[in-house]
């Protein structure tokens with residue numbers, strides 16, 4: 001068995017690589033060169049379109065809130081984009097894992113590290129929105145202690161309703 005230290009990608013300046021899942025995936029902060037791959041994951045997983053410039057501008061507001069899970073080759077396979085627009089409160093704006101990498105704990109690791117970073121910034125609450133029909137994500141969030149605050153009628157661009165969920169930290 002190879003040691004993680006033998007195979008880990010070299011950390012780049014300003015990037016803390018946090019290995020998990022036997023060193024198959026590493027968490028780091030977002031970099032603008034991730035945009036094409038993140039756009040691909042979003043198009044496949046979230047069914048919404050976001051302007052590429054949004055990723056850069058949001059990451060500048062809170063760089064530690066935009067986490068990327070990269071594979072051994074450095075290719076993003078999942079990400080969590082959180083924002084801090086309300087004092088003491090984080091909002092998960094986007095969260096997705098490539099379909100080939102799901103159910104391996106990547107999402108759970110992204111969420112755990114995100115919570116740690118929220119607490120380190122003094123936040124006391126996390127909110128997010130989810131499609132009412134997204135049973136997989138709702139189950140995931142429920143397991144992470146989120147509960148429903150509100151029903152958001154016609155929240156998504158195709159008219160689907162959303163739930164606003166939240167949990168205290």
Ligand SMILES: CC(C)(COP(=O)(O)OP(=O)(O)OC[C@H]1O[C@@H](n2cnc3c(N)ncnc32)[C@H](O)[C@@H]1OP(=O)(O)O)[C@@H](O)C(=O)NCCC(=O)NCCS
Pocket residue numbers: 045046095096097098101102103104105106107108109129130131134136137139140143
């Ligand atoms: C929601 C999402 C990000 C979760 O990511 P993920 O990497 O699959 O999450 P995890 O692997 O941590 O957990 C998912 C499931 O795999 C299971 N799992 C985790 N690690 C596992 C392992 N090593 N072996 C087997 N199963 C495992 C978990 O128990 C969980 O099962 P459950 O949902 O039935 O309880 C992912 O499903 C996704 O990208 N969905 C599409 C986009 C989306 O809906 N995003 C949310 C929008 S609000």
